[in-house]
Every structure is written in structure tokens, then in C-alpha cells.
Amino acid sequence: MSLVSRDPILLTPGPLTTSLSTKTAMLRDWGSWDASFNAITAEVRKQLLDIANAHENHVCVPMQGSGTFSIEAAVNTLLPRDGHMLVLINGAYGKRMAKLVQMMGRKVSVFETPEDIPTTAADVERLLSGDRSITHVGLIHCETSTGILNPLAEIADIVARHRRSLIIDAMSSFGALAVDAAKVPFDALIAASGKCIEGPPGMGFVLVRKSVLEKAAGNSTSLSLDLYDQWSYMEKTTQWRFTPPTHIVAAFHQALMQFVAEGGQPARLARYQKNYEALMTGMDELGLKSFLDPKIQAPIIVTIHAPDSGNYEFKRFYNQVRDKGFVLYPGKLTQAETFRVGCIGAIGADEMRQAVHAIADALREMGITTKGTREKRLASELAVNTA
Structure with missing residues (x-):
């Protein structure tokens, strides 16, 4: 919707x-x-x-x-x-x-x-x-x-x-x-x-x-x-x-x-750092990995490897996430299928966590199994088998 x-x-x-x-x-x-x-x-x-x-x-x-x-x-x-x-x-x-x-x-x-x-x-x-x-x-x-x-x-x-x-x-x-x-x-x-x-x-x-x-x-x-x-x-x-x-x-x-x-540059960086941490926590829960080593990653924009799935197509993924209220950015690499997520703007960690949920929902709707959905399925199967 x-x-x-x-x-x-x-x-x-x-x-x-x-x-x-x-x-x-x-x-x-x-x-x-x-x-x-x-x-x-x-x-x-x-x-x-x-x-x-x-x-x-x-x-x-x-x-x-x-x-x-x-x-x-x-x-x-x-x-x-x-x-x-x-x-x-x-x-x-x-x-x-x-x-x-x-x-x-x-x-x-x-x-x-x-x-x-x-x-x-x-x-x-x-x-x-x-x-x-x-x-x-x-x-x-x-x-x-x-x-x-x-x-x-x-x-x-x-x-x-x-x-x-x-x-x-x-x-x-x-x-x-x-x-x-x-x-x-x-x-x-x-x-x-x-x-x-x-x-x-x-x-x-x-x-x-x-x-x-x-x-x-x-x-x-x-x-x-x-x-x-x-x-x-x-x-x-x-x-x-x-x-x-x-x-x-x-x-x-x-x-x-x-x-x-807000407190100038130190406060602005601190907020963006929290946005970045919220994003990466969510991406890890979904099993999605960043392109860069965290040691050389600025908390400005993050390049994320696309899911390894034949169901993934960026334009559809973009539109699905856009319909949920969040605009992502296409990858700009030639050697890897990626998308980018900005951590900047008049937003905070709450909005970033909402964006993670939107990404998770979009992938699920595209029929793409993520780490999080796999873990939930296995937990559900375990609960049934032990009942």
C-alpha cells in the first residue's frame, strides 16, 4: 500500500x-x-x-x-x-x-x-x-x-x-x-x-x-x-x-x-552514525552485506550487496520500497549488483529502522528468502516438531 x-x-x-x-x-x-x-x-x-x-x-x-x-x-x-x-x-x-x-x-x-x-x-x-x-x-x-x-x-x-x-x-x-x-x-x-x-x-x-x-x-x-x-x-x-x-x-x-x-558538526555526525548503526543492524538481521569494510565506510551512504536470488530486480524492489514510503538509490558499481541507502537527511534511527522493515517486507513480497525469514521458518518448524 x-x-x-x-x-x-x-x-x-x-x-x-x-x-x-x-x-x-x-x-x-x-x-x-x-x-x-x-x-x-x-x-x-x-x-x-x-x-x-x-x-x-x-x-x-x-x-x-x-x-x-x-x-x-x-x-x-x-x-x-x-x-x-x-x-x-x-x-x-x-x-x-x-x-x-x-x-x-x-x-x-x-x-x-x-x-x-x-x-x-x-x-x-x-x-x-x-x-x-x-x-x-x-x-x-x-x-x-x-x-x-x-x-x-x-x-x-x-x-x-x-x-x-x-x-x-x-x-x-x-x-x-x-x-x-x-x-x-x-x-x-x-x-x-x-x-x-x-x-x-x-x-x-x-x-x-x-x-x-x-x-x-x-x-x-x-x-x-x-x-x-x-x-x-x-x-x-x-x-x-x-x-x-x-x-x-x-x-x-x-x-x-x-x-x-543541533550542535554543529559533532552532533550531525553522531546522528548519522546512529542512523548507520540502525541500518547495518537491520541489514545483518536480513543477511544482507555491505560492499565496504566498516573501517573505510563513512556513515553517509552505504552500498549493500543485492540478495542472491533470481527473483531480485532493482526496479521492482525500488518500487516496492517506495510504495512503503522510502526512496532508495541504485548501485553505481559495475562488478556487483548493489543498491545504496543514505544515512543523511532530517531523519533519525527510528526512520532507519522503519526503512529496514520496509526493505524486509518488499523482499518477502518478491519471494526472496532472507536470513530473518529463514530463522523464523526454522523456529516455527522446530516448535511444531517439539509440540
Whole structure:
């Protein structure tokens, strides 16, 4: 039966379930030149720098569009046209970053590990020592295609020691996993509104080292994605260069205030960790296994091996779970049949346990026997035989 009485809970890596107050913030119209809206933009920029303790050396530049728009803006602006970028890949979003660099006509090298193997600091040490032409390194902090966590702090230290520039895709980690700009050296960190801050999608942002950005004028080959121009125009006018996503900015501001009220990054991570633990307890009871070793799994999105059954078909499974009020995410792997479950959004462990029940019911309705149903059947047979 479809739960039409409420919106489905989005167990995805974004868009994700937002709070009622965040949704409500989108009900007001704003003038893009209005002083009150410009004040909201300024406050959002400040709050984002607060989260990363980045006020001393960095500035925050918001950008229209999805997170990928901001990644492209950062790379196209900060990587000189004669630069050479090394992209560290263990999933689809690392491949996307490398493709962006290639399409911009810049030199790019890649280092790719399997989707369940993190890049190590030793890897980066060897690569940078072996090629002094590399000027920039691109790293995905939490690779959304699996949920794998790459060792940001260790890699950042190596990049800094070699005096290269580090650009971090923190799309799925910012706000949940700690990144302190005073301890982790980086030239740019990129994230978006519709992730761990729990705002709606439609706006990205870059925390960028001011001294680096000041030297980046003229690098970009794009008008709308020129990060330097966006920043310099905002500094002069307090306004966005082109029509801003006003409703998204206002709702994101509301989400940021809730983030602070909850207790900031430590509290957000603690809630997501409880969500993850509730999910994995339930998956274990069903006999479903995660793709990654828990030691390298971020509590953001979890890749789960599909049931080993001829009755399993993701689209049907997705629809069955969706009808029970929960939206899952397809797997993004080529070597294994998987599905993904997000642990982020304005939800708690209770909703995650309800999702586990929905998954169990959907599998049962598809005729798929899980560990839990096998144990119940055996217990029932035992009770009959001993009666």
C-alpha cells in the first residue's frame, strides 16, 4: 500500500529529506538585489566558513546549480591553463572530476584504485615525487558511488609538503565529517546545499584560499562558472552576478541555523552514525552485506550487496520500497549488483529502522528468502516438531 499521506523519506545522498522549517523557508519570494536577501547570502558565507574554521585564510564563494557546477567552477578557475592536475579515483565522482579537467583542455593524470580500496598517503607521496610537473591534486573525500572514506588529513599533509595545491570534493562529507582548515591544508573545498547541511539542492559553494583566488583572474574558460568573477563581484556589490536561486539560499540559511542549534558538526555526525548503526543492524538481521569494510565506510551512504536470488530486480524492489514510503538509490558499481541507502537527511534511527522493515517486507513480497525469514521458518518448524 502506498503511503500517500506524507512525502517519502529519501534515503539517498541528495536530494534528501528536509525539515518542515527548511521547506517553509521557501514560501517567501525574494528580490535578488534586495538588501535583506544580500544579508542572507553574507550570513550563509560566514556560517560555511565557521563550519570549517576557515576564516583566517579562506573565503566562501557560493555558486548557482548543483555541486558539479561548483566543482567545475573551482577547477576551471584555480587550475591554470598550463597546470597539471592529478585526480585520485576510486569511484564515479573521481572519474567525473578527471573528465572535467580533460574537457577544459588542461593536462590531467589519474591514479585509480578499486572501488573498495582508499587512496593512501603513500600513493600520493610516490606519485608527487615521481612527477614534478603536477601542480594540483583532486581528491574525493567521501566517494558517493560507494560511501568509501579517503584519508583526507594524511593526503593533505603530503600535498602540502610537496607544495602542490589540493582541491577537495567534500560534497558528501561537509558538515558531517570534521574538516578544520587550520589543521588540514587545502586550497579549495567544494560542497553543496542538498547534502549534510540538509538544505534543498540547487546551490554549491567553494571554500577557497584567498591568496590563491586573487591570482586566478583570467584562468576560467567559462563565463558563468568563473569563480574569481563571482567572488570579486560579490565583494564589490554583495550581490550574485547572475540570478541567484533565492528560495534555495533562504532555505539553506534556515538549514544552517538548525545545524548550529543541533550542535554543529559533532552532533550531525553522531546522528548519522546512529542512523548507520540502525541500518547495518537491520541489514545483518536480513543477511544482507555491505560492499565496504566498516573501517573505510563513512556513515553517509552505504552500498549493500543485492540478495542472491533470481527473483531480485532493482526496479521492482525500488518500487516496492517506495510504495512503503522510502526512496532508495541504485548501485553505481559495475562488478556487483548493489543498491545504496543514505544515512543523511532530517531523519533519525527510528526512520532507519522503519526503512529496514520496509526493505524486509518488499523482499518477502518478491519471494526472496532472507536470513530473518529463514530463522523464523526454522523456529516455527522446530516448535511444531517439539509440540
